[in-house]
Amino acid sequence: MITVHLVVMGWLAQAGVVGARPGLGSGRLRQERTAAPGATIRDLLAQLAAEQPEFARLVYRPDTGRLTDEVHLVVDDRLLELTPLQLETPLAPGMTLQIITAMGGGGP
């Protein structure tokens, strides 16, 4: 099995997404997840969405197969959209996936 690190940051963390307990660091939840060899990022997200309705609502929509507009996903130190295979990237041992609340500029 492959072990990867899952980190949920920002306001999603306060919403209890992935159900972990708050840890040290700003609004962060951390979990280790295991997956079968050959599994992709999409496979892991689909698994999390199947386990938790909040995840399916706020992070990854199994019906569309897409991340919601509420989040960014950073794979190790690279934004998902800038990686070659994006959601089809195979999970690798020790890989860190950061799920982060998407947020932009303040009021006018």
Next chain:
Amino acid sequence: MPGGYMGRLLRVDLTSGRICDQPVAAADYRFWLGGAGLGARFLYAEVAPGTPWDSPDNKVIIATGPLAGTRASGSGAIACVTVGAMTGGVASTQAQGFLGAFLKFQGYDGIILEGQAPDWVYLYVGAGGAELRDARPFLGVDAWHLRDRLCAHLGLKVPTTSVFGIGPAGEHRVRFAALVGDHGHVAAHGGVGAVLGAKRLKAVVVPRGSLAVPIHDPAAYGQATTRLREENNATPFGRGLGQWGTAGIIPGLHATGVLPVKNYTTNLFPEHERLSGEYMRTHMKMKPHPCWACGLQHHCELVEVTEGPYAGYQGEEPEYEGMAAFGSLLGITDPGAAIMLANECDKLGLNLNEAGWLAAWCMEAREQGHLRPADLDGLELTWGNAAAVLALLRKVAYREGCGAWLAEGTRRNAERVGGPARDLAVYTLKGNVPRTHDHRAAWWELLDTCVSNTSTIESTGRRAQPEQHGLTPITNPFDWEQVAAQNARLNGRRLLEDSLGLCGFTAYHVDLMVASLNAITGWDFTVAEAMTVGRRILHTFRVFNLRSGLGADLEFPSARYASSPADGPARGTSIMAHFAAMRARYYELMGWDPQTGVPRRETLAALGLAALADDLATSARP
């Protein structure tokens, strides 16, 4: 008269001292709603394009909206619209606090300020009427203590009196001076504080009155606004805002490459956690400091620094932009220093976004030898030097020494110095700086900042949920075609919010906003019709700007603003490779000429603005 409105604005001629009521027709309210909409309506009708920002002929419209002064969460907001000092075009900027509610309780939906006072005055709006009073004893008073001093002078209680005014920066017509009120709430953008300084208006004082806001259907309104609050607070945004404030997003922005670090020279700032909302709220002394009817639960707090060289300093907890502007952007790692600087900036009455970018440019230009120490009066403006930044802010606010020229803002100084120094500065060619974000990893906001009427964000923000408008969220924020389309299709949403009298942080669900609007007024707006009002305001601003000479040639980022990140999670991306095509697509989808950005006649006509097309046709420009 529909519910939600008091039926009149207060018109104040500062030149003559004459004050009168300005009635507003029910049809005008329906066409413009309020806030930024009323600002657009009166600015366009009464100020000639090209009017200089410091001319007596310029006007400042401070307006609330139909929901202001009710129990709707965050319904104390004002919009402030004028010809701004930063761009020479429209400035439209918002603030929370209490003024929007208290104006309604005195019987007004807003104030039109015109002319120029012969000497310094403040405007008092009370039950006995409105009058201009001598403000000379209050000159030099900072924007925080202004409320205390005026209330003490007038024998009024601070919590039940709204005071918005300018600090020393506005008095000295610093171009990026802000309007600040109610202990820490800032209408920051565009230089509205400079305009008020030119008019010699130090403050507006409005004690809470006794009038009630009429509500067409109280039961329906209570139901809609309760749902709006509950659903807003149940979102991750709402929950997080209450727990850690807006600075709670700092770690997330760092992880996604959107936290600006040292004037865009890097995206790596390992010390960012100490600047975060969680750090502040778990290490500093905090006290709730809510605005009118705020249901967000601990968004705004007062703070006392408990560690470091600024221990004991008290002020308002900075929003995210304050902690970034005086933290990572300047290489400052001490949260106490960032808290102190953000508060001192507000007290001086400066827009902290502009102040941060200006200081960052000075630091890098000095480091690279493009500015000599003598150019900065010997200030040791090196990364992380908070004391030097404080000294710089004071020089700027009083236009002392190097502050005399730095008070003109980032773009003008970069262009004045020129050469390699110019290419280090972050700004738009239209004149403002961006919010304190790294938009090189947030293309939608970079595009918006460049093409907006105000040279700051106008259409975007994560609160403008595309799915609420029947749109599919973009799948790749680095796909220029998707970004252009999303910005165009969501445009109008923010200006709709800014016309209702609501805080943008409480306006999450557009359908519930519109339900609230209908319940209080008795109207039957659909979401689409409400969005049309937002787009009408936007196009009115755009035509005003085009007729003022602000065209497509200015809708570009500076070289540094659009540079490629050297490191971090978005390293190597380049928006400039796509900018021209992205902008043209955006123009096209807005119903504008893809090259000139001029709205087509049919676009304006569909918004009920056919007369503006005629105005454009007869203008010398573009």
